Amino acid sequence: SVGHVALVGAGPGDPELLTLRAARLIGQAGVLVVDHLVSDGVLDLARPGAERIYVGKESGHHTLPQEEINALLVRLGREERQVVRLKGGDPYIFGRGGEEVEALLEAGISFEVVPGITAACGASAYAGIPLTHRDHARSVVFATGHRRAGQDALDWSVLARPQQTAVIYMGVGQLAAHCAALIDHGRGAATPAALVENATSPRQRVVTGTLETLPEIAAQAGIRPPALLIVGEVVSLAGRLQPTASRPAEAALAV
């Protein structure tokens, strides 16, 4: 037997949004290396005897630095174990999966990558906000509000373009600044915008407003991370397209 590391997208929260392949690999794993955003329901699919190592990453609160996570994966892979590295959403969208795979590759460890439902797609389906729409948005752009020290600001001129949906991951902390930047770069103050907290989980909450009003609405509702900011005309469909038979049942439009 030889070690193998699977980087597995755990999806946005609802365990039923795991892929068949992710569920199978989780059930077979000897050891799971788990991010903060992976839900308990997902971990329930693991074998009772499987070891779990939490390396939780919260914005600004990395339990383990990325370099140590990389080294841990290499060490576990060398121990000839079946390792599943569980990452919230998709491993290759704001998951730093590329860095982990590069470390495994340099160490000569066998690996595979299993895509996951990224939070934007989960939030879109469960909140009733199509990311693209023939009449409203011909493209969609994903960016992250989390940035490392010294890194440039986001490319606001791109995110503020019309006829496009912009999704900003981890965008709660800087919500007012982000909305202001979008307006400064040409998006109308009346552009519909939504914040989706705990997308697809039983605790999902959605607040909607405009670029001008959303920061105040979100503050009053007490929206906290993890939450996605979705900006664009498609957000105006959110109330109407709310699924009539949504699971989890508690998921509702809060405002």
Added chain:
Amino acid sequence: SVGHVALVGAGPGDPELLTLRAARLIGQAGVLVVDHLVSDGVLDLARPGAERIYVGKESGHHTLPQEEINALLVRLGREERQVVRLKGGDPYIFGRGGEEVEALLEAGISFEVVPGITAACGASAYAGIPLTHRDHARSVVFATGHRRAGQDALDWSVLARPQQTAVIYMGVGQLAAHCAALIDHGRGAATPAALVENATSPRQRVVTGTLETLPEIAAQAGIRPPALLIVGEVVSLAGRLQPTASRPAEAALAV
């Protein structure tokens, strides 16, 4: 009993990339309304007695116009049947799911939406191209090369931005024009670019080059739809990050 329509993302091709929820709903469906890009392996999960209605959409070759698909879903929903509308990838990314849901809503038919792995995420994982990367791409934008008559051209100034990955769905037919437009709008001619044909299926092929060389390379390889164009520095990782234990086993870097 009352009719219900589930819009279900069938993922990019590999049936193992279905979500648990999609697989469950497909297995329970009385009737499936199926797009062209849904793979046979996905349909194998349906009950033997389930009716299948193919409404295949190919670029420029809609077997059924969108309005008739909407009407069909409403009619089936009114027949008090369990309907699964299977769409390639994710229903809300270039899937026109919003239009179908609006039709159901107007008719008062109960519905739900199940997100799916969009082709860009499937291609990313199976071809070893992270869509974002701390060193190379802080955002990712999805656009579609398919446009209806009279519609504006793509927003090339956005797609050509640096430090970003651009993914163009259904981009084979206009590949040379798209690469030229990206160069015209400021992306360097040496920017790495890949075309992923039949992403995640056993017939997956990946060709890589630059914005300048890719059209010729793709023509020589005979790449045909469905294929995704991925543009950005992350493509330079494709050869190195190719999974060592990828399924389907035949998936390989063709060039």
